Amino acid sequence: MEHDSRPNVLIVDDELGPRESLGMILKPSFNIFTSEDGREALQVIKNKNIDVVTLDLKMPVMPGEEVLKQIKDYDPTIEVVIITGYGTLKSAVEAIKYNVFDYILKPFNVSDILSTVKRCLERREMSFRVKAFLTEIEKESKSPLKMYKHISHFLNKLDEFYHPAKSEGYLEFVKVLTSTLETNDTYTKGHSERVNYYATLIAEGLGLSQVDTRDLQTSAYLHDIGKVGISVNNGSLDENELTEMRKHPLKGVKMVSPLKLPHEVIGGIKYHHERMDGEGYPEGLKGDQIPLFARIIAIADCYDAITVGRPNKAAMSKNEALLELKRNADSQFDKELLDIFAKALRKK
Ligand SMILES: [Fe+2]
Structure with missing residues (x-):
């Protein structure tokens, strides 16, 4: 049989018509x-080299959400496009959890489908290239400092890897970059993805525009990028390690400077450890002086840290965590944003 080098797309739908x-x-x-x-579908995915899946959500035997979860568990690099009837979608935010590429509403439109699947494949290809590159530099980065230098260099030469359309920005790229950086670290694994999810819940509650939401998400993904090259994570830090650790917001800003990101995105990275009472770092900003994105990311970041737990600290439940955050409202967090977050979380 002739070998077909075209990408493999799997269509999953219980109805013959859409298939x-x-x-x-x-x-x-x-x-x-x-x-x-x-x-x-899962059988086909395990036997064939599937690149993209178009998935109907409403199906007997196994609901689409479950299929989605199992696909991503099996291989997170397989891209999934959800095909759905209007109104069956609870919330677009849910999709972020599973990193769904996009949605297509039924009845579908030919050019929408073609362009979505093509963009999907572009992301998949970029993800392979970024991963291959990072694996390569990890091999030769014996020291964390070297790793930091390599990543900075990589971001400087990004145009060799990725050509973002102006309107699309860097969101897709930073998703791939941060998830790749987190892969080898069980402690932070999925952290930026979850921070992005929680930040998006707040953005929805605030009614932020699509552009602002995308910028916030970019910032949420990148907030801890400056931790590359800081080797800690083993429980408690000594004085020197703490000083070193506290440099990560500024290091992050420096690392991403070649990307020329909007200043709101930079603000989120730079100030996500500021506190409302002015006791945070790096500048000790107070209250409204702290940019909105940074105030949002601070809440999302802290909520994730305490619900996931730390080597020396047990994970808290949703309710315990919300109480804990509330205790620190006003001193650490923006109370209004915290209320919006708590409300959105309780709905889930
Ligand atoms: Fe941080």
Whole structure:
């Protein structure tokens, strides 16, 4: 049989109609597989090298959400596009949890589908290139300082890896970058993804525009990038390590400077450890002096830290964590934002 080098796309839908029409649209550009239910789909994914899955949410046998979770557990680099009828979506924010690439509403439009699947594949390819590059530099980065220098250098030469369309910005890229950096560290694994999720909940509650939300997400993903090259994480820190650790917001800002990100994004990275009472770092800003993104990320960051736990600290439940944050409202956190966050979380 002739080898087909085109990307493999799996269409999962319990109804024949959508399966066939999606197949017709995608067939000229991709190698198509189809499944009628989730169990069969997972089988195909394990046997074929699937690049992209289009997934119907409403299916018997196994609900789409469950299929999605299992696909991402099996291989997080497989891109998933959700195909859904209008109004079946609880909240777009939920998709962030599983890193869904995009949604397509039924009845679908040919050019939407083609362009979405193509963008999907671009992200997948970028993700492989970034990963290969980071693995390479990790091998030769014997010291954390070297790692820091390599990443900084990498960000400087980013245009060799990634050409973001102006309107798209860097969100896709920073997702891949931070998740790759976190892969080898069980302690921070998924941290920026979750901080992004919690920050987005607050953005929704505030009614931020799409552009502002995207900038906030970029900032949330990058907030701890300055920790690259600081080797700690083993429980408590001594004086020197603490001083070193507290440099990470400024180091992060320096690292991402070649990206020329909007100043709101930079503000989120630089000031996410400031406190409302002025006792934070790096500048000891107070109250409204602290940029909005930084106040949002501070809440999301802290909530994640205490619900995930630390080597020397047990994880707290959702309610315990919210109480803990409330105790520190006004001294550490913006009370209004905290209320919005608590409300959004309780709805989940
Ligand atoms: Fe931080």
